[in-house]
Structures are given as C-alpha cells and as structure tokens.
Amino acid sequence: MGEPTAREAGLGVGAVARRLGVAASTLRTWDRRYGIGPSGRSPGGHRRYTPADLARLEVMRRLILAGAPPGEAARTALGVPPGEPAPPRAHGAGGHRLPLTGTGAPAERDGERTARVRGLARAVMAMDEGAMSAAVRSALRRDGVVRAWDGLLVPVLVGIGRKHAATGGCVEMEHLLSEVVLRCLAEVPARRPPDGRAALLACAPDEQHSLPVHALAAALAEAGAPAVALGARVPAGALYAAIDRVGPHAVFVWSQTGATGDPAWLADLPRTRPPLRALAGGPGWARPRLPRTVGFVTTLAEAVAELTATSH
Ligand code: B12
Structure with missing residues (x-):
C-alpha cells in the first residue's frame, strides 16, 4: 500500500468539513487535541486529507x-487500545496541547446517561435525522417511555430551548427533533388492546407544544391504559365535545407557555357520570387560578400514576 500519492492526498479541510457535515474549526480542533487529522501532502506541500484519513474521521x-x-471516539477511530493516549502527530503544528477528555468520569451510569444526552444533542445540531431516530428509538426500547423522556428527551429539549433563547436560532432543529420524537413515540407498542374507558389528553387552546401530551399517550400505552390524544391547540369547545363523545374517565390538559395558561375555561368542563377526573400539567398554567376541581401533576410519572389509578 505505502504512502498515498499526491493525487490521492487531495482534500483540504473545507472539503472534508462539507463532506462530513462538521465545521472546519472542529476538524482542526480534533487534529490538535486528538491527533486525528490529515496525513497527506499536496504537491505544494500543503497538508491534505487522504481517503484513509476521511474514513477515520467518518468513524x-x-x-x-x-x-x-x-477523546474516546478519536482513540477508537485511530485504533488506539483503551487507556493509551492517542499517538502524537508526525507533523510539527499542533500536537497535544490539551489533555484528553474522559478522565475522572462520574459513576458509570451517570456517565452513560450524559454521553447519550450529548450524543443526541450532537445529532440534533448536525440535523442527522437517522442518528436522532436511532438514539430516541433505542432509549425508548431500553428504558421505557418515562425514563427515556426524563433522562434523555427532556434534557435535550431544554438544552435546545436554551440555545434558542440565547441565540434566536435553532428553530429548524427544534422542529426536526420534535418530528423525530413524535414519530418514535407513536411507534411505542400498546401493551394490550384498548380496554375500558380512555383518558383524554389535549393541549390547551392555541398551545402548540404537544410533545408532553404524546409522551403521556405513549407512556399510558406502555402501561396498558387506553388514551385518546388530541394533540396541539385544542379549542375549549372541541375538548368539551370530545368529552361528550369519548366518555373518558379522566381528562389531562397541557399548557407550556403563559400565553395559553389562563385556566378559566376549565371551570366549564362538561359534568359527567361518573364524574370526570380533570388534571392539568405544564409550566404555562396560572396555577393559583386553576379551578378547585382540577388537579395538578408535575411529572410524567405522576400523570401516568394518576391516570392509570382511575382508569378502572
Ligand atoms: C420543541 C419546542 C417547540 C416545538 C413544539 C413542537 C411540538 N409538537 O411540541 C415548536 C418548534 C413548534 C415550538 C414552537 C414555539 N416555541 Co417552543 N419550544 C420547544 C422546546 C425546545 C421543548 C418543548 C417541550 O416539549 N417541553 C416539555 C419539557 C421538555 O420541558 P419543561 O416544560 O421544562 O418540563 C418540566 C415540567 O413541565 C415537567 N415535565 C416534563 N415533561 C412532562 C410531562 C408531563 C405529562 C408532566 C405532567 C410534566 C412534565 O418536567 C420538567 C422539569 O420540571 C422548548 C424548550 C423548553 N424548555 O421546554 C421551547 C419553548 C417552550 N418554546 C418557546 C417559544 C417562545 C416558542 C414559540 C412561541 C416561538 C419560537 N421561538 O419558537 C413557538 C410557537 C409556540 C406556540 N404558539 O404555542 C419558549 C417559551 C418561552 C415561554 N416561557 O413562554 C421555549 C421555552 C424556548 C425558549 N427558551 O425560548 N417550540
């Protein structure tokens, strides 16, 4: 095999960045910190990425x-055994100026959880839909809906919300992540065919943030409790009509933002026999003004517990 020829050793950092969907500055950092960079030279002596370099970076x-x-990804991609540092760069510029990351890690489970959150966040930033779906699906399968929601999806959603608040950007990523999460939640299999009275789940009028409602629907399906999810922006009149039609044992309404959190209309929920259990959740509600007949739940697990307790 030997050294690559000048013709093979063709790609500059910009071209590699475009191919991999990674910023050129990140590629330079990887080279400097982890020793994973270009090994070829152009005829003019400029450093160039060879096909083998490109394959390592893809890994x-x-x-x-x-x-x-x-740091660990670089060592694996370079074929360095665990525990050993990456080999120093052959060329002059760079070398290991910064220590490798990954030392002094917290307890393994926390470390794994943090790594999964970081992995999904990176996939979101790269808008890599395949990697996002794989990460969300495997968390749902491995941990179940409640743990996957609390341990992976909420941290990533909150993180991206913070980034949006700080920069005004990332809206496209919020949309893509929401689509992926909705799709994956919809795939969660019901433990048994719906039986008995359902819970009715809805967003408050004009409330577009529907993910928690779908997470709750999936968690109830997993718990074997029937639910009918109406999703985003359900007008009050439509919810009243749905209560009449479905005859649910309970109704849950989500408000994410203050703009949708005026609870006055909840006082007019239809009266049913047996009486309906009404629950509200979400940071948007003006809680002191919730009617006394409406309970409040603060976590997904609590909502599941409340709605499974009254379903039979
Ligand atoms: C995904 C998302 C969207 C998606 C929604 C897609 C969908 N189908 O749901 C899209 C892109 C459409 C969207 C649009 C908008 N969004 Co938005 N969005 C988000 C994001 C990133 C996640 C929302 C979410 O699912 N949160 C639910 C959980 C993950 O978060 P949480 O509320 O902190 O949860 C706490 C508790 O409520 C509880 N909990 C968590 N899950 C559950 C489940 C149950 C059942 C229970 C009971 C409790 C519970 O535990 C958590 C910790 O205590 C948030 C960021 C954030 N911090 O939430 C912004 C955010 C909510 N959006 C925001 C805004 C401003 C908007 C827009 C108005 C404009 C914009 N700039 O994008 C529009 C329009 C919305 C509208 N008209 O209603 C702001 C709201 C600010 C505010 N307080 O009013 C946020 C906070 C982002 C930000 N920091 O600026 N958004």
Whole structure:
C-alpha cells in the first residue's frame, strides 16, 4: 500500500468539513487535541486529507453521534487500545496541547446517561435525522417511555430551548427533533388492546407544544391504559365535545407557555357520570387560578400514576 500519492492526498479541510457535515474549526480542533487529522501532502506541500484519513474521521463522527466522548471516539477511530493516549502527530503544528477528555468520569451510569444526552444533542445540531431516530428509538426500547423522556428527551429539549433563547436560532432543529420524537413515540407498542374507558389528553387552546401530551399517550400505552390524544391547540369547545363523545374517565390538559395558561375555561368542563377526573400539567398554567376541581401533576410519572389509578 505505502504512502498515498499526491493525487490521492487531495482534500483540504473545507472539503472534508462539507463532506462530513462538521465545521472546519472542529476538524482542526480534533487534529490538535486528538491527533486525528490529515496525513497527506499536496504537491505544494500543503497538508491534505487522504481517503484513509476521511474514513477515520467518518468513524469518529459516527461514534460521537452515538454518544462517545470525542477523546474516546478519536482513540477508537485511530485504533488506539483503551487507556493509551492517542499517538502524537508526525507533523510539527499542533500536537497535544490539551489533555484528553474522559478522565475522572462520574459513576458509570451517570456517565452513560450524559454521553447519550450529548450524543443526541450532537445529532440534533448536525440535523442527522437517522442518528436522532436511532438514539430516541433505542432509549425508548431500553428504558421505557418515562425514563427515556426524563433522562434523555427532556434534557435535550431544554438544552435546545436554551440555545434558542440565547441565540434566536435553532428553530429548524427544534422542529426536526420534535418530528423525530413524535414519530418514535407513536411507534411505542400498546401493551394490550384498548380496554375500558380512555383518558383524554389535549393541549390547551392555541398551545402548540404537544410533545408532553404524546409522551403521556405513549407512556399510558406502555402501561396498558387506553388514551385518546388530541394533540396541539385544542379549542375549549372541541375538548368539551370530545368529552361528550369519548366518555373518558379522566381528562389531562397541557399548557407550556403563559400565553395559553389562563385556566378559566376549565371551570366549564362538561359534568359527567361518573364524574370526570380533570388534571392539568405544564409550566404555562396560572396555577393559583386553576379551578378547585382540577388537579395538578408535575411529572410524567405522576400523570401516568394518576391516570392509570382511575382508569378502572
Ligand atoms: C420543541 C419546542 C417547540 C416545538 C413544539 C413542537 C411540538 N409538537 O411540541 C415548536 C418548534 C413548534 C415550538 C414552537 C414555539 N416555541 Co417552543 N419550544 C420547544 C422546546 C425546545 C421543548 C418543548 C417541550 O416539549 N417541553 C416539555 C419539557 C421538555 O420541558 P419543561 O416544560 O421544562 O418540563 C418540566 C415540567 O413541565 C415537567 N415535565 C416534563 N415533561 C412532562 C410531562 C408531563 C405529562 C408532566 C405532567 C410534566 C412534565 O418536567 C420538567 C422539569 O420540571 C422548548 C424548550 C423548553 N424548555 O421546554 C421551547 C419553548 C417552550 N418554546 C418557546 C417559544 C417562545 C416558542 C414559540 C412561541 C416561538 C419560537 N421561538 O419558537 C413557538 C410557537 C409556540 C406556540 N404558539 O404555542 C419558549 C417559551 C418561552 C415561554 N416561557 O413562554 C421555549 C421555552 C424556548 C425558549 N427558551 O425560548 N417550540
């Protein structure tokens, strides 16, 4: 095999960045910190990425999207055995100026959880729909809906919300992540065919943030409790009509933002026999003004517990 020829050793950092969907500055950092960079030279003596360099970087990118810390991903991509540092760069510029990450890690389970959150966050930033779906699906299968929601999805959603608040950007990522999460939640299998009276789940009028409602529907399906989810922006009159039609044992309404959190209309929920259990959840509600007949739940697990307790 030997050294690559000048013709093979063709790609500059910009071209590699475009191919991999990773910023050129990140590629330079990986090279400097982890020793994973270009090994070829152009005829003019400029450093160039060879096909083998590109393949190693592709492995590194995949591992990072799957949740590996960059230092560990680089060592794996370079074929360095665990515990050994990456080899120093042959060329002059760079070398290991910064220590490798991944030392002094917290307890393994916390470390794994953090790595998964980071992996999904990176996939979101790269808008890599395949990696996002794989991460969300495997968390739902491995941990069940409640743990996957609290341990992975909420931290990533809150993180991206913070980034949006700080920069005004990332809205496209919020949309893509929401689509992926909705799709994956819809795939969660019901433990048994719906039996008995359902819970009715809805967002408050004009409330577009429907993910928690769908997470609750999936968690109830997993718990074997029937539910009918109406999703985003349900007008008060439509919810009243749905209560009449479905005859649910309970109704749950989500408000994410203050703009949708005026609870006055909840006082007019239809009276049913036996009486309906009404629950509200979400940070949007003006809680002191919730009618006394409406309970409040603060977590997904609590909502599941309340709605499964009254379903039979
Ligand atoms: C995904 C998302 C969207 C998606 C929604 C898609 C969908 N189908 O749901 C899209 C892109 C459509 C969207 C649109 C908008 N969004 Co938005 N969005 C978010 C994001 C990133 C996640 C929302 C979410 O699911 N939160 C639910 C959980 C993950 O978060 P939480 O409320 O902190 O949860 C706490 C508790 O409520 C509880 N909990 C969690 N889950 C559950 C489940 C149950 C059942 C229970 C009972 C409790 C519970 O535990 C948590 C910790 O205590 C948030 C960021 C954030 N921090 O939430 C912004 C955020 C809510 N959006 C925001 C805004 C401003 C908007 C827009 C108005 C404009 C914009 N800039 O995008 C529009 C329009 C919305 C409208 N008209 O209603 C702001 C709201 C600010 C505010 N307080 O009013 C936020 C906070 C982002 C930000 N920091 O600026 N958004």
